[in-house]
Amino acid sequence: MPDGLTTLTRYTIEQEHRHPGSSGEFSALLNVIATATKIIANQVTRGAIAPGSGDGVPLHRRMDAHAHDAMLAQALWTGHLSALLSEQNREIEPVPVTQRRGKYLLAFDPLDGSSNIDVNLPVGTIFSVLRCPDTDRAPVAADFLQPGVEQVCAGFTLYGAATLLVITTGDGVDGFTLDREIGAFVLTHPRMRIPQESTGFAINAANERFWEPPVRRYVHECLDGAAGPRKRDFNMRWVASLVADAFHILTRGGVYLYPYDTRYPQGRVSLLYGANPIAFIVEQAGGAASTGHERVLDVRPAELHQRVPMIFGSRNEVQRIQHYHTESEDGPRFDASLFGQRSLFRRARG
Known part of the structure; x- marks a missing residue:
């Protein structure tokens, strides 16, 4: 050595x-x-x-x-x-x-x-x-x-x-x-840090039809790239391995989404031995971790193998997604029908 x-x-x-x-x-x-x-x-x-x-x-x-x-x-x-x-x-x-x-x-x-x-x-x-x-x-x-x-x-x-x-x-x-x-x-x-801004996101695009509107809104804004409201291009990746995606975000930035969907209202990531430890690491590296509605580390467990939705990574991106959830519930609602004419794999008609 x-x-x-x-x-x-x-x-x-x-x-x-x-x-x-x-x-x-x-x-x-x-x-x-x-x-x-x-x-x-x-x-x-x-x-x-x-x-x-x-x-x-x-x-x-x-x-x-x-x-x-x-x-x-x-x-x-x-x-x-x-x-x-x-x-x-x-x-x-x-x-x-x-x-x-x-x-x-x-x-x-x-x-x-x-x-x-x-x-x-x-x-x-x-x-x-x-x-x-x-x-x-x-x-x-x-x-x-x-x-x-x-x-x-x-x-x-x-x-x-x-x-x-x-x-x-x-x-x-x-x-x-x-x-x-x-x-x-x-x-x-040593002293790993997650950039606050990001041009990458990780999500299983095959589940788009089950997502809440705030998540669909965020993903489509990313896909619109420089021509859309974000004014910059994004990359999408999905390894289907929580630790692999977490390490990628720790070293290169980005945001990981395993959000609530209509098939699994409780979420998919185990809270006690999945979401909590990853959220602790991410926050200590300058990032943020949310269920979409609250900070992951504040969730009070009710059972040993409880599962939750999880969104984590670059702080500004996570805060944006959480804001979209709040806006959808409490504030002016965006028109979810805007997303009905296209998917991740079809060009928008225009």
Whole structure:
């Protein structure tokens, strides 16, 4: 490793030194999570030759299970956690009574975008760390029902051409790349910032007919480009991987929309281990994250696997979209019929 590079271990120790009286538990927990994601990265890169390839189970389901098991195997025994919540399990996973229980809760999606595995597109692990409200009793599901503003830490690991770990503890966002030669995450993207302005957006255009009018208005204004009200051209992309789109926005700017639609009134992004950690990261990088109607981090969870609409990225673009929602509900209404004569794939008649 070249001199001067900072490993995740060194980074967490230096952060700890900035907080006199720190017990070291949190730093140790971050390194445990990082170890789990290294194991997951190794499984992901093996693809179809990973263990169990002959059992008839689809690849993405096997990888989901491997990732879930890797996180549990690394995190349950450490003594830093009281309980875990995984996208793979309906109920929480309390730390066994035979192990020491810590003061933190971990919510995670072990392999976001796992359906992309079959076609070798990026996938990732998303995680959120909360404080356990009461460590004098056994943890319960309600302990996880905290709004996103209560998060102690959030992060995601992106498994792509390189394995990248992005984290925030509420003091900016830092990105690390896995150096496979030394087996350590190395700081490569310090103090990540999202530009306030953007000329890119990510949305699944196939769902246009199910969108609310404010979202259709925003997308069509972007598609009108320099000839439309925005007076500039936009690019559209959609990876169908939350972590891949989030990292793209962190490095190049843009806005991601997985909005409310008429088929899924509750939304599609998991709040506790998807929307909240991504929103925390995005806000700490200078961006914004909204459901279209309210700040994501202010949403009060009602159930473990609750889902919400999510729009995040460059602050000015997110605020514009939220304003369109407010205008549609409370102010002068724009004419939604303007969008009835064209779609994303047909030229407007004129």
